[in-house]
C-alpha cells in the first residue's frame with residue numbers, strides 16, 4: 001500500500017468539500033480495501049443522519065439535538081461502503097487536511113467519526129498531522 005498515493009487521493013477528494021463553517025476547512029477521506037480505493041468523501045454543509053447519530057460522542061454534555069450535523073469527510077466516504085460485504089478489518093481510512101499553503105494539518109478523526117469507524121470494524125486510520133502523518137490502530141472488538 002502506497003501511503004503517499006492514498007493521501008494524494010484524499011487530498012484530491014477534499015476539493016469537493018463545500019463546508020462553509022470554521023475557516024471553510026476542506027477535508028478529504030478515502031477508504032481503501034486491500035490496496036484499492038473503494039470510496040472518497042469530503043466534508044459538507046449538508047447534514048447526514050449517520051453524523052447526527054454519532055455526534056452524541058462529540059457533545060456528551062450538551063447532547064446533539066441543538067447542533068447541526070454537518071457531514072464530515074469520513075462519514076461521507078464510509079456511508080458509500082457501509083453495506084458492502086467485506087472484511088472491514090482489512091479496510092483502511094485515510095484523512096487529509098491541509099492549510100491554505102498546501103502543507104498538511106492535523107486531521108485526527110473526531111469522536112463521532114472514530115465511533116463510526118470502530119462500529120464498522122475498521123482498525124487502521126491514517127491522517128495528516130502538522131508535521132506529516134500518523135497511523136493509528138484501533139484495538140478491541142467493535
Ligand SMILES: [Zn+2]
Pocket residue numbers: 072074109110111112113114
Ligand atoms: Zn468527524
